[in-house]
Amino acid sequence: MVDCHLPAMKDFVIIGNKAVTGGKISLNDLPGSAGRMDVLCRCVTASLFISFGMRRDVNVYLILKGEPGPEKIVRFCGATMKSLNPDERSSGSMIQKALLVDAKETETQSTPGVFVRTGNLSGLLEEFKNKCRKLVYLKEDGKDILDADFKAIEDPVFILGDNQGVFEEDEALIRDAGAVSVSVGPISLLSSQCITIILNQMDRNEMQNLPAEE
Numbered sequence: 001m002v003d004c005h006l007p008a009m010k011d012f013v014i015i016g017n018k019a020v021t022g023g024k025i026s027l028n029d030l031p032g033s034a035g036r037m038d039v040l041c042r043c044v045t046a047s048l049f050i051s052f053g054m055r056r057d058v059n060v061y062l063i064l065k066g067e068p069g070p071e072k073i074v075r076f077c078g079a080t081m082k083s084l085n086p087d088e089r090s091s092g093s094m095i096q097k098a099l100l101v102d103a104k105e106t107e108t109q110s111t112p113g114v115f116v117r118t119g120n121l122s123g124l125l126e127e128f129k130n131k132c133r134k135l136v137y138l139k140e141d142g143k144d145i146l147d148a149d150f151k152a153i154e155d156p157v158f159i160l161g162d163n164q165g166v167f168e169e170d171e172a173l174i175r176d177a178g179a180v181s182v183s184v185g186p187i188s189l190l191s192s193q194c195i196t197i198i199l200n201q202m203d204r205n206e207m208q209n210l211p212a213e214e
């Protein structure tokens with residue numbers, strides 16, 4: 001069912017190619033045995049935190065593709081998030097709790113503002129398409145973010161890879177879903193750095209669109 005009348009959001013999807021999908025992850029070893037979960041945790045912080053506050057109009061979808069399977073999607077919801085701190089252990093501990101839930105195809109809330117389900121990139125892209133969301137693929141050789149086109153993008157969903165990038169199979173899904181490719185600059189950056197740049201650019205665009213004070 002197509003539903004194009006939802007409130008405006010900015011969403012981020014980060015593909016965790018090796019991020020584990022089960023078991024009790026060690027907060028002391030997020031980069032190792034948890035499958036570079038540290039990268040995903042930094043993305044959560046970059047997406048949701050501002051100084052002394054939280055971006056309530058942002059959702060972060062972490063696609064966990066590692067062992068033992070099946071793939072899972074953990075969603076951090078800015079609107080309802082509670083008790084999250086900006087450090088990696090804080091988001092890591094919420095992912096840890098999410099992975100202890102017996103995940104189903106529909107979301108289960110594991111802690112306030114964090115939801116888990118079984119699912120994959122293909123299904124998630126389909127859901128966004130049905131909601132008429134504009135898909136933006138963060139890619140080094142994409143169109144420059146400073147282009148006027150980017151300013152016009154409303155209600156975007158940004159898709160990024162982890163330290164390994166995005167593999168061909170997922171890239172094909174993203175392109176087939178009609179995503180536009182956008183670059184934040186000529187150098188390959190950390191995923192979390194890209195998110196900071198994107199949000200900063202959107203903040204600037206939104207400020208420009210505010211009506212001038214009398």
Ligand SMILES: C[S@@+](CC[C@H](N)C(=O)[O-])C[C@H]1O[C@@H](n2cnc3c(N)ncnc32)[C@H](O)[C@@H]1O
Nearest residue numbers: 138139140160161165183184185187188189191
């Ligand atoms: C650390 S980079 C991936 C590097 C990986 N070695 C590769 O070649 O794909 C992580 C992700 O950040 C995004 N990214 C990094 N630099 C970017 C840039 N300059 N413009 C747009 N997206 C970028 C891409 O989505 C990329 O998959």
